[in-house]
Amino acid sequence: MNSPLLRKIRIALSLVFFIATTFLFVDIFNLITPEVSNKIVFLQFVPSALKFIALVSFTTFGFLVIFLLTILFGRVYCSSICPLGTFQDVVNNISGRIKREKKRRFNFLKELRILRLSLLALPIVVFIFGSAVAINLLDPYSIYGRFAGNFFRPILAGINNLFSSALDSFKVYWLSPFEIHAFHVIPFAITFAFFALVFVMAWKKGRLYCNTICPVGTLLGYISKLSLFRVVIKEEECLSCGACARECKASCIDSKNKTIDVTRCVDCFNCLTSCPTEGITYTFSFGKNKEKSEEVNNSKRDFLTKTSLYLMSFSAIAAQVEKKIKATKPSTVQIFRKIAVSPPGSVSVDRFNSKCTACHLCVSACPTQVLQPSFLEYGFTGMLQPRLDNIAGFCNFECKVCGDVCPTGAILPLELEKKKLVQLGKAKFIEDNCIVKTEKTDCGACSEHCPTKAVHMIPYEGKLVIPEVREKYCIGCGACEYACPVTPYKAIYVEGNSIHIAAEKNTELKVEKNVNLKEEFPF
Amino acid sequence: MKRRDFLKSGLLAGATVTLPGVYGNLFARTSSTTPPAYDLVAIKGGEPDAMFDEAIKQFGGIKTFVKKNQKVLIKPNIGWDAIPERGANTHPKLVSRVIKHCFDAGAKEVYVFDHTCDDWKRSYTNSGIEKAVKDASGTLVTGNSESMYQEVSIKSGKRLTQAKVHELVLDTDVFINMPILKNHGSTKLSLCMKNMMGVVWDRGYWHKNDLHQCIADYSTYSKKPVLNVIDAYYMMKQNGPRGVSTDDVVIMKSQILATDIVAADASAAKMFGMDPVDVSYIKYADAMGVGKMDLSKMNIKRIIL
Numbered sequence: 001m002n003s004p005l006l007r008k009i010r011i012a013l014s015l016v017f018f019i020a021t022t023f024l025f026v027d028i029f030n031l032i033t034p035e036v037s038n039k040i041v042f043l044q045f046v047p048s049a050l051k052f053i054a055l056v057s058f059t060t061f062g063f064l065v066i067f068l069l070t071i072l073f074g075r076v077y078c079s080s081i082c083p084l085g086t087f088q089d090v091v092n093n094i095s096g097r098i099k100r101e102k103k104r105r106f107n108f109l110k111e112l113r114i115l116r117l118s119l120l121a122l123p124i125v126v127f128i129f130g131s132a133v134a135i136n137l138l139d140p141y142s143i144y145g146r147f148a149g150n151f152f153r154p155i156l157a158g159i160n161n162l163f164s165s166a167l168d169s170f171k172v173y174w175l176s177p178f179e180i181h182a183f184h185v186i187p188f189a190i191t192f193a194f195f196a197l198v199f200v201m202a203w204k205k206g207r208l209y210c211n212t213i214c215p216v217g218t219l220l221g222y223i224s225k226l227s228l229f230r231v232v233i234k235e236e237e238c239l240s241c242g243a244c245a246r247e248c249k250a251s252c253i254d255s256k257n258k259t260i261d262v263t264r265c266v267d268c269f270n271c272l273t274s275c276p277t278e279g280i281t282y283t284f285s286f287g288k289n290k291e292k293s294e295e296v297n298n299s300k301r302d303f304l305t306k307t308s309l310y311l312m313s314f315s316a317i318a319a320q321v322e323k324k325i326k327a328t329k330p331s332t333v334q335i336f337r338k339i340a341v342s343p344p345g346s347v348s349v350d351r352f353n354s355k356c357t358a359c360h361l362c363v364s365a366c367p368t369q370v371l372q373p374s375f376l377e378y379g380f381t382g383m384l385q386p387r388l389d390n391i392a393g394f395c396n397f398e399c400k401v402c403g404d405v406c407p408t409g410a411i412l413p414l415e416l417e418k419k420k421l422v423q424l425g426k427a428k429f430i431e432d433n434c435i436v437k438t439e440k441t442d443c444g445a446c447s448e449h450c451p452t453k454a455v456h457m458i459p460y461e462g463k464l465v466i467p468e469v470r471e472k473y474c475i476g477c478g479a480c481e482y483a484c485p486v487t488p489y490k491a492i493y494v495e496g497n498s499i500h501i502a503a504e505k506n507t508e509l510k511v512e513k514n515v516n517l518k519e520e521f522p523f
Numbered sequence: 524m525k526r527r528d529f530l531k532s533g534l535l536a537g538a539t540v541t542l543p544g545v546y547g548n549l550f551a552r553t554s555s556t557t558p559p560a561y562d563l564v565a566i567k568g569g570e571p572d573a574m575f576d577e578a579i580k581q582f583g584g585i586k587t588f589v590k591k592n593q594k595v596l597i598k599p600n601i602g603w604d605a606i607p608e609r610g611a612n613t614h615p616k617l618v619s620r621v622i623k624h625c626f627d628a629g630a631k632e633v634y635v636f637d638h639t640c641d642d643w644k645r646s647y648t649n650s651g652i653e654k655a656v657k658d659a660s661g662t663l664v665t666g667n668s669e670s671m672y673q674e675v676s677i678k679s680g681k682r683l684t685q686a687k688v689h690e691l692v693l694d695t696d697v698f699i700n701m702p703i704l705k706n707h708g709s710t711k712l713s714l715c716m717k718n719m720m721g722v723v724w725d726r727g728y729w730h731k732n733d734l735h736q737c738i739a740d741y742s743t744y745s746k747k748p749v750l751n752v753i754d755a756y757y758m759m760k761q762n763g764p765r766g767v768s769t770d771d772v773v774i775m776k777s778q779i780l781a782t783d784i785v786a787a788d789a790s791a792a793k794m795f796g797m798d799p800v801d802v803s804y805i806k807y808a809d810a811m812g813v814g815k816m817d818l819s820k821m822n823i824k825r826i827i828l
Contacts, residue, residue: 030644161670165670168670168671168690171632171694173634173662173663173664173665176664176665176668177665177668177670177671179667179668179669367642367644367645368641368642393642396604396641396642396645397604397641398604398605398645398649399604399642399645435730435731439731439732439733441732441733441734441735441736442709442710442733442734442735442803443709443730443731443734444707444708444709444710444730444734445709445726445727445730447708447709448640448707448708448709448764448765449640449765450765451765451767452767453762453767456708457708457709465708465709483640485726485727485728485730485731486731506767507770508762510770511760511761511770511771511772511773512773513773513774515773515774515775517567517568517775517776517827518568518827520825520827521565521567521790521793521794521825522793522794522796523565523789523790523793523794523818523823
């Protein structure tokens with residue numbers, strides 16, 4: 001089959017997946033419901049596989065569909081479904097336009113097989129040892145999620161705010177400004193480093209990232225060795241003119257030797273229409289493509305050693321980072337949170353750290369922006385995974401959207417009534433920082449915001465009242481910490497539970513419900 | 524880094540710019556009608572909308588306060604992501620009825636907002652007020668964006684001398700204050716003057732600098748509500764201001780309308796079962812001459828349906 005239609009279908013499909021997935025991450029208007037969100041990310045390979053493991057259920061079989069598609073048609077996940085793949089196509093397309101070259105400028109590159117296989121083995125081995133950190137750094141969907149959440153979302157917010165402030169000056173209130181509540185430099189910088197890497201590789205060499213670094217690309221690439229349909233060169237028709245290789249953004253066509261490296265072919269179909277003689281075609285050709293063994297690039301042999309050294313150095317930094325609770329003006333008692341607070345439904349910090357790929361879909365979906373990417377708050381193995389940042393917001397009592405959207409099962413969906421009793425951590429009150437003690441005036445902002453009245457006000461000096469925490473009712477939502485006006489160290493903060501437990505339901509004194517509506521007014 | 528630093532920097536710099544408007548004290552309401560027959564109207568025993576219909580009649584209808592082509596601001600309490608039955612937010616039926624009255628009197632535009640404590644979108648939706656405002660053709664505006672707040676000075680303030688106030692307070696001709704009567708952990712009661720915390724940006728300052736005095740101070744600010752409507756249909760008796768469940772609520776089916784904000788709060792405190800003197804901000808505001816908490820010399824209309 002040589003029809004240009006294949007390429008057009010591929011482009012149309014990629015745009016559908018790309019736009020839908022991107023919109024999920026930039027949706028500052030909360031237009032997309034969790035149900036729709038789940039459908040959009042259903043086919044994302046790594047999250048679906050992890051959710052399958054987490055839930056041990058066939059309800060999350062998206063990754064099996066991808067396996068099947070790969071065995072049938074090759075790496076269609078990479079060509080159309082993976083948002084990072086399409087992102088690279090977009091970057092490369094722009095680069096091609098800017099360089100004003102009529103012909104694309106690709107050529108055949110040798111496979112860096114050891115590097116590819118090492119980067120495939122690394123996340124799997126690390127995952128078996130109980131940490132998702134390598135998956136979270138390398139999963140293409142999660143990487144793209146972080147790009148979209150960190151870069152594209154603020155751009156959309158900026159555009160929105162520009163329009164809303166313009167309309168505002170005419171007293172038109174169709175659009176509301178969107179405020180970004182927090183900015184964490186290091187997670188942003190890490191994401192930016194990845195962004196720069198992928199961007200440069202895509203700008204210069206098309207899908208080089210997918211075919212060198214991406215473990216999903218490597219896995220599906222080797223599975224596609226079995227694929228029924230694939231791009232093949234018809235030896236008798238091929239003139240070895242190299243036209244197809246110049247079009248190949250995966251740099252996998254060796255036209256001199258008339259071979260295609262099927263592990264690197266991303267089924268973009270750009271080559272099909274380039275051939276002057278119909279010497280290259282996409283067809284049913286199980287096991288027909290000839291392969292030639294390649295030389296191994298020895299310089300990459302020590303990659304694993306270097307990587308593990310690098311990773312270990314991070315753990316050393318992690319031990320030294322102070323998990324300080326920031327603010328701006330002086331109060332006296334310093335506070336250091338020992339355990340970061342993980343989202344409701346994550347069950348325990350360890351479980352969460354071992355399942356979350358840090359795609360930040362929950363960060364985008366969280367209405368209060370309390371979920372923020374971490375650096376080393378969870379330690380190295382939880383890098384970039386979301387945590388509750390009570391300076392940015394607090395966990396809304398009536399909301400459970402993070403569990404509903406989580407594509408990996410790291411945050412399990414909870415019934416709302418159950419979620420309201422999940423204790424993520426416990427509020428700790430530091431009397432020496434509290435305004436009621438230091439200023440001798442009423443405040444009570446913490447108790448006002450407390451949804452369970454775990455923080456309540458008890459008599460203090462004179463007519464003053466001061467907060468008291470009843471831990472059994474506390475769910476660790478952080479509303480008290482968010483509301484506390486004391487700076488720089490809050491007078492109340494949430495210490496995370498390493499394992500979430502159930503809080504007691506506050507069923508205190510029902511009020512007298514009988515009111516005599518015919519009684520005279522007391523004034 | 525503070526969130527605002529990030530917003531203001533880089534690509535968002537242009538986005539937070541608001542055009543410098545002329546925000547003078549546009550409070551002077553030109554009214555040539557005869558003064559209302561009553562200082563305060565208290566009513567009970569009906570639905571929120573029906574009670575308002577009856578109560579506003581005693582003032583000669585809303586046209587006593589709202590003139591043709593005026594822009595009106597209604598400030599209910601929409602602080603929490605809670606359903607109406609929880610008694611945490613002003614009743615949506617009352618909001619929608621007051622908007623309707625304003626439009627009937629010829630109002631050009633009726634705006635509604637609150638600087639919420641919970642997420643504003645969820646609070647607007649789940650309080651039922653979003654729908655109520657939409658149904659009545661009012662305009663719901665966010666109160667949770669600092670770019671919409673303007674710095675003003677509070678000349679007679681003791682502790683609070685400056686505040687960032689929502690632009691709608693300054694831009695509209697008529698300001699109707701519409702709190703819900705409820706228990707409050709730190710100020711004892713949440714009422715009309717307390718409801719004003721929802722029109723300013725930095726509430727933390729109030730909490731840090733003698734909350735009661737700041738509440739009283741703000742009530743001296745020149746752009747005052749011309750009418751206070753206290754919703755006491757669902758009354759939160761305990762665990763306020765947020766409440767835990769409907770167990771905290773008694774159904775009082777009451778409403779108070781008053782032009783004097785201190786008198787309104789004093790009467791509502793009594794209705795709640797407290798002596799107004801025990802709510803410090805009422806006492807302070809009375810002493811500062813904002814209004815009168817002594818109800819004995821007031822002309823009060825009491826209606827039991």
